[in-house]
Amino acid sequence: MKFLKIPAATITRLSLYTRALEGLIKDQVTVVSSKKLAELCGVNPAQIRKDLAYFGQFGVRGVGYYVKELLFDIKKILGLHREWNLAIVGVGNLGCALVAHENFTKQGYRFVAAFDADPMKAGRKLVTGLMIYPPSDMQSVCRDKQVEMGVICTPPEFAQDIANRLVDAGVKAILNFAPTQIQAPEGIKVENVDFSVKLDNLAYYLTTS
Amino acid sequence: MKFLKIPAATITRLSLYTRALEGLIKDQVTVVSSKKLAELCGVNPAQIRKDLAYFGQFGVRGVGYYVKELLFDIKKILGLHREWNLAIVGVGNLGCALVAHENFTKQGYRFVAAFDADPMKAGRKLVTGLMIYPPSDMQSVCRDKQVEMGVICTPPEFAQDIANRLVDAGVKAILNFAPTQIQAPEGIKVENVDFSVKLDNLAYYLTTS
Structure with missing residues (x-):
């Protein structure tokens, strides 16, 4: 449709x-x-x-x-009558918080894979039980687990490389939390999350009220 | 103005x-x-x-x-020609990620106080050096540090109580990351952050493309 x-x-x-x-x-x-x-x-x-x-x-x-x-x-x-398979890339504080956040699971967004470049993290599991893979496994893991959306929580300098890898792995939709703009080829949808935009609304309110 | x-x-x-x-x-x-x-x-x-x-x-x-x-x-x-003093309430994974997030500091939003109800956390410092206080100190700390905006990262069941305490402490603008609606008296501005709304955009894109 x-x-x-x-x-x-x-x-x-x-x-x-x-x-x-x-x-x-x-x-x-x-x-x-x-x-x-x-x-x-x-x-x-x-x-x-x-x-x-x-x-x-x-x-x-x-x-x-x-x-x-x-x-x-x-x-x-909206396409929310079904579940969606997500991969998280970068499991620092923000990544861990997102994987555990109720709003995601409640709305049918299921994290099925996690990636992190830190060799101390790759090979271990998150508290939610999700296995952490090195980014080099992205292609095979994303195809195996039928990942449809990628969520980027890496430092900004790695975000573009990770986006490229996700696209190579067949992921067509990316939610980017890294504070940087990501370029993606046509047919790939990127949404950026910038918390500070909401703070700007508050600043405007406090300034004018 | x-x-x-x-x-x-x-x-x-x-x-x-x-x-x-x-x-x-x-x-x-x-x-x-x-x-x-x-x-x-x-x-x-x-x-x-x-x-x-x-x-x-x-x-x-x-x-x-x-x-x-x-x-x-x-x-x-927008009122962004100056800095704003923020307090974070709830320093779990998300709270810690926000305090350290570049987008906030870059835009002039300065965390000047942190609160957490966990007695293992209160009295200690975050890696950024920010002191964590128990919520019972909110009124005095917020006035001391001239907190203007509160950021709520607690579990949803505590969010309303924390919002009430922030308002009692003179905070007039609240950014709420807890997955619940917060009621606030007139004159208090609340902005809710719901990451999953962005995912819905991606779901719609994948469904219709």
Whole structure:
């Protein structure tokens, strides 16, 4: 299934809607208005309707959205109705924290392999039981374990080399936590995580409030 | 100075523009067109012009933007022309990784205090030299060290209590990494970091490509 020309911001918001819907299910809410859902997500109701309209007809006029149904539909749109196999590269503090982080496992992201260049780490297991391999094994391990996404937590100077190796190993999507820009060939999707952007929002708030 | 009704997305994009401008300075570029800057940031040129128009007149028609000047101006808008004092709460793997992360220090965010409820940790120092205090000292330490932002890296079940304590200690901005929603009184800004939202973007890409 191909959806063309969907803005990246819409996809990010769909992701936020699933978090809010999961919260509603936890609170045993079965139906939600677009106004209430919008409130929970910090967007306006028209935005929700516009985002969903890219993918079809959702909700019932005068009633709202059936929470479970909408969650199911959005998860299917995003490809979250299944599990994804991830490899982590660089198991320092951040890498270890990510492998153990509840948000990842809860959303169906499963770490199936770990890599680290430190010979003291390669060959050992993480506390979660995940085996740590040297980067030289990347190609064979990624193919064996059907790794679909790579998560880079190395120091910045190694990030590009690791990205190249992941791509060579058939990985088509990379989440980069290293504070550097990564170049990837066409057909490979890279998302960068920069925590400090969120701090900038706080700084702006404190400056103007 | 108050800027009213600026969309949150504009503030986030301004933050991304500063990252791109810093990259240009590193590459010794002195002038950039809005087309080129837009390319670097993954937005369209009209968006950049619209975002900047909230704050005044920037750039020279037919020339573009002077890189250093624009960076200076955006940093001032965001409140990044100064340093900010941060406290980290919860110095497990993630907390330690954040305190040491280059992106934070590079952008002027300085960790001046650390807290952890583990009696094995409180009273000791992090490898960065930062002293770890018990949460019961939060009020006095935060006031002493003039903490302006709190970063929560505790397990989710403690996050709300820690947020309350930070607010009691006079902290008005919180970055929450715990996988749970935090309630805060009016006048307190909370930003949640959920890494898995970025993974959802990758999942969508892999599903539709």
